Amino acid sequence: MTALPTEPVPAPLPFEDQLPTQPEPRRRGVTNLGDRLYQATLSVLALMLPLVLATLVGLLIINAGPSLKRFGFHFLWTSVWDPVAGEFGAAPMIFGTVASSFLALLLAVPLSLGVSVFLTEFAPKWLRAPVAFTVELLAAIPSVVYGLWGIFVLIPFLRTFVVPPLRHVLGWTPFLSGVFYGNSLLAGAVILAIMIVPYIAAVSREVLLAVPSSQREAALGMGATRWEAVWTAVIPYGRAGLIGAVILGLGRALGETMAVTMVIGNRHDIGLSVLGPAYTMAAAIANEFSEATTNLYLSALFEVGLVLFVITVCVNALARLLIWQVARGTAVGSRAL
């Protein structure tokens, strides 16, 4: 036992106890004046954003105060909007916002999932980047340009080619009753759908790219067809992220203003028919804010803004949490235009 060769123990250096001791470990980033100044400057800049958000929330609540006090929660489900009598209820706008956004999702989800699945799973390599970029360019088109296009191209198109056949097949349902004047819930939803496709497509594409290729290979190796591999192995793996992408699109649709304002018809009314005019919260603010003559009227519009803000924040937070589950910690979607 004792015969095992051992490492020679290094002889203690002479005067070891007289060597200078290690300096105290210095804290990161605060070593000298320049560093301290640098970090302080950046901290101040970074502090701006939380400050602005706090101011925004504070001002919204303060300005919505009179309306909050007067109507309380009734504001959310009464539908009288009478500036002259001083009666305000946001139900029609909330309904219109939710209805147009969900209709838009109905159209946009298959389209954008088709785009992302095609681009990550089926498209030849050379085609992927150009097509992805083209779809992302849809996000670069200004909202007001979508509105212009909606008024002069989409609505005439809907009137001639879409509404008559739709009526023919589903005209007996309450959803397609009434006269189609052009400006309608349907037009708003279609415009919204086109506008949110690039967002959903870009984020869900990143989610699908984050799915490890071992998932695909395992499914293919067990004899699955390409589609079965996508459907049974890739999509379930990224499900949380894909739902997050859709919810992110929903958040966009809820807050979209100009294009919707220009085509949805702007009427305080709850109607089941998608052919009738409707209203959204954002559109109401855009249309009526500068005409709000009384304090209460203005305050009611601020409350509409507050409700809209709270809804979009919740929706976006939910989306982020879901996306983070798949692609942890990265700013998914920021690479999209």
Added chain:
Amino acid sequence: MSTGAVTAGTVDARGGARRLRRRIMSGVMTGVVCALCFIAVLALFLILGDLIRKGASSLDWNFFVKNPAPAGQAGGGVANAIVGTAIIVGLASVIGLPIGIGTGLYLAEFGSGRFGWIVRFVADVMNGTPSIVVGIFAWTWLVKPMGHFSALAGGVSLAVLMIPMIARTSEEMIRLVPHSLREAALALGYPRWRTSLHVIVRTALAGIVTGALVGVARIAGETAPLLFTALGNLNFSTNVLQPMQALSLQIFTYATGPFEDWHRLAWAAALVLMGLVLVLALSARWAIRQYRAGR
């Protein structure tokens, strides 16, 4: 129960049919996703095509150098709106770029703690905030106390929209810089601030520029925040403390107005605005390719 009783022969026959069905299914679904993708791409080309078809014919010298004609009269241009957009977007960039890039730099360099997490979360929340809400916020914050609408308020509202976006993209770009560069600089005795500014930022510059371009492209076409801040102006104005016209506001007014001539000008203005945004987006694309190629 009955599946347990099938004979080998039927399994074979069924297996063949099923295999065929599965392959057909796979082919059909490939076609479906391909078609869906085609529709999305088609939408872009339809919109761009309509813009060019309806807008290009109105683009003449007058369009760029004349101010709007009185309502209902033919002719006139949008010179005031083009200059107005340039000024408002310039103001927004002057305010938004330093704060946005500084925030991104902070997040990349010191953002590992709780404050960094909060800033990141706030940026994501504000990225999803409806622009109209930012508009009424800017109105209460700037227009109401000042007593009148102004281009400055418009610029600030656009900056508020731009900062979170730029903060997040520049953070991501700075994080792409390899760690070895930082270590090399520190080993040479550079203090942290010089390492950060002279080595990290310089390396990530193309990426930061990309983020900035994308941010500017995003806000250049915004309308909703300008409705109650810059308001619009029928005359030529370069005073940032007064109401100012912008292309997007002009398009909104003209598109929803009753005159045929206004509609014509709206298409032309939309084409110009779209061209501006496209140039910014494409140069961002070009810059990022340079950057990623250099990594």
